[in-house]
Amino acid sequence: MKKVVKGLIMVGAAVLLSACGGGSDNTDDSGAKNITFWGSWSGDQVAQLNELIGQYNESQDHYKVTYKVQDNVEEKLLTGMAGGEIPDVILWDRVNTSMYAQKDALLDLDELISQDDIDMSTFYEETVKEMQYEGKQYGIPLLVDNRSLFYNKTLLDEAGVEPPTTWDELIDVAEKTTKWEGNKLVQAGFSMDDVGLFNMWIQQAGGSMLNDDYTETAFNSEQGLEVLNFWDQLMNESKVYQQGFNDGSDAFAAGKVAMMYNGPWALSDYDKVDGLEYGIVPPVTGPNGDKGALTGGFGLVIPKTAKNQDAAWDFIKWWTTNPDVGIEFAKISTWLPANMEAAQDPYFTENDQYKAFVETMEFAKIRPTVPGYSDVESLALIPQLENVMAGKTTPEKALETAQTQGNKILEEGAE
Structure with missing residues (x-):
């Protein structure tokens, strides 16, 4: 009888540990927290994202980001908030941001930006504006076109x-x-x-x-x-x-x-x-x-009800505020970085294919x-x-x- 009770206690503890986020669903074998990343990029673009994500995962041992393709990512965010699956970070067209901030679906990033002293003037001004709603910043620009x-x-x-x-x-x-x-x-x-x-x-x-x-x-x-x-x-x-x-x-x-x-x-x-x-x-x-x-172009946002907001923010900061990372991803994907320091690198300004896009960004406007x-x-x-x-x-x-x-x-x- 004691053996049966002891076994039930052990099973109960394992279930409790899993429910509290300590099981394999939340961390990998090394103890890094699993972070879910949604976006509509598919096909060859998945390999591009995974190459960049792999560099982030190797750069630290606290978090492990995994990309998941989602068609109609905007709609699935809202249905997820109503009781389904919610990602920790989303890559989407910046133009979506104000609409979903208005729906109270996104995390206001102003406090995190201030806390980490992020200089938003380092990004193209128009792209920053496109991820605002009622004067608050709900996303960080990533790529421009x-x-x-x-x-x-x-x-x-x-x-x-x-x-x-x-x-x-x-x-x-x-x-x-x-x-x-x-x-x-x-x-x-x-x-x-x-x-x-x-x-x-x-x-x-x-x-x-x-x-x-x-x-x-x-x-x-x-x-x-x-x-x-x-x-x-x-x-x-x-x-x-x-x-x-x-x-x-x-x-x-x-x-x-x-x-x-x-x-x-x-x-x-x-x-x-x-x-x-x-x-x-x-x-x-x-x-x-x-x-x-x-x-136009893409940016990164955090759902308001995301469970791993600190981890999502760490990933976003690494990708968007580090010019070297922006340049590296451009080499992988051919997109121009929204980070102006990265976009002014000779890789773009002295490249016959890219320099026209860089020059055009000086007067390009968002819708x-x-x-x-x-x-x-x-x-x-x-x-x-x-x-x-x-x-x-x-x-x-x-x-x-x-x-x-x-x-x-x-x-x-x-x-």
Whole structure:
């Protein structure tokens, strides 16, 4: 009987130890605490993340980070808070941050930032703003991107032209690198298949998407109309592109497009294309010399109910505030660091592929972070811009309709 009681006590103790976090679910064999890291990066990107994570795990013996791919990571965070699994740290598009801070799903990092004397001015200002909500910091920027102008060196050399720096030069270079065979376009001077870049174009025209206090749309303006008229000139007068020319493939990689806007994520793929010699320059300036570019990218956040917040913060600090780590991950992933000290390293500034992106970050802007803005673009504006490109409506009517719909979306988001 004593042996049975003793055995039950031992089993009970083991169960209690496991419930208190002392079992194998919480620590590995070396005693390091297991940290769960969520993100939507998949495929080859998983190997990139795991290479970086391995360096962190080897740099200390307190924590062991494990990456787990999660589709719809934002939705799963909310369902997890309602009673499911919660990670310790999340990698996501920075634009998600204010929305989920508003839902009270994220940890306010201000106290940790102050406690560890983290200088947020070492990160690109726009990226810091994108991870704030009501003046509080809910995430740390990790990686940045922007659209810069890719050009095919071979095609421009054959035409005897240099990469453009202005709208007028863009038309000239695009015309000289466009080739038609009868009614068939065989070589496009400039790719115009992404109307979602209207935001950067209107900046170049000297305009903006929203008014100063972000309460109403501002794209139904002289500058907005100037953008659409310029697009019409490229498409229908100069005929440097034709809708559907890419046909689901990458015509730039195939050497059939002379110029296009793209981001640093394309570098690794284009470097693998035999015979493709390309260069990159900052986006062209508008008719009055205005510059315009969009910046997006990823950041790291901690769920408000994460169990291992101190460990998550240690991982985030190591990755984002150490310039050497930022440079190392860029070499692994081809992304540009949000840490400006890292981004100003000669590895980027003296590299023909990266330096244009670094230069563009000096004026690139984030999209407005007010509630409903993403719907203003995706539901109100972009469908109208597509109608214009397809010849189904006029630029004036498209902007007017998008303005009415967009203002309603913003009004509803503010309620």
